[in-house]
Amino acid sequence: MIDIDVLTGKYLYAIIRCADRRVIPACGIHERGARVYTIPYRNLAAVVSDSPYEEYDSSRRNMLAHTRVLEAVMQQYTILPICFGVVAPDADTISERLLVRSYNDLEAQLDELDGRIELGLKAFWTDEQFFRSLADQDPGIRTLRQSIVGRPPERTYYDRIRLGELVEQAVAQRRYEESERILASLRPLARSVIVHPVLTDRMLVNASFLINRSEEAHFDQAVRDLDANVGPQVLFKYVGPVPPYNFVNLNVHWS
Known part of the structure; x- marks a missing residue:
């Protein structure tokens, strides 16, 4: 006490x-x-x-x-x-x-x-088979993966490293394309946008938006429309208003 x-x-x-x-x-x-x-x-x-x-x-x-x-x-x-x-x-x-x-x-x-508020939006891929399906859609990944099947691990070491790199590149490209599509529909409604690094493999958007308080209902509807349009393969986590830490530069010290 x-x-x-x-x-x-x-x-x-x-x-x-x-x-x-x-x-x-x-x-x-x-x-x-x-x-x-x-x-x-x-x-x-x-x-x-x-x-x-x-x-x-x-x-x-x-x-x-x-x-x-x-x-x-x-x-x-x-x-x-x-x-x-x-x-x-x-x-x-x-x-x-x-x-x-x-x-x-x-x-x-x-x-x-x-007169402004901060809102936060995260988006995640939900499909557990996403990475496999992405690999199936890429001819280069599919061909390299098939060439590894049935061969001894010691003879495919570098091929497996290369396969992992190709999958990582494909995921990054897909993340960029889908995140830009999501952000493009919300940026015009915001005074300012900060895009943060993604925190997990399945995360494709991690962003904070500064909007006019009077536009909150409009922004809410835009997020609902996105959710309806992208379908169940993407999960949105939408929070706010939250304290606007991301749009404040305040370094407090007593020295």
Whole structure:
């Protein structure tokens, strides 16, 4: 249990537009659900809760508490989210070394995000036979694979390496073609798009979209249309609105 007497630090969640000190209807990251409030400077404010000045474990509980505060703040404000685990020694440090020092940059980033939201989309191939069917469709792969059948492993070592390379190239080409087809239908609806690296062999799209909040229903429908058009061979995972980490450049430090 946390001793209130040692809560001299300030745990940071986000930067918002707010000219006065306000209490945010959310529970902070600490065991007792510390009060979440703002530390203002001019028309900006840091969203914080009282905290020990120490590092936080990236446990599921702590990460979830951090995210829930961001979600609560997003209900009322445009936010610049701060990554998990940032703690300042006191309120003056936040004012002087973040809000004052970076005021113009924070203002500009909030201007860019005003009235906009981040949405995330991942797409996966679902067919377990996908790689086999892809190999069957490629004459070069099919011929090399057939030439290996029935031959001793020691005599086909380099052929098998080459076969793996050809399959990898074919998958990459198919991923590029299908991902571009998906992204081409969504890019015109977004203010900005960030395409992230794929994380698994079956993933073909991993992207974040910054869109006007007023266009959310339109974007939702575009994703539903994609899902209907590509059929069951592709699974879409669509999330949002989420804290716009991917469209914020915020490096918080106290040095």
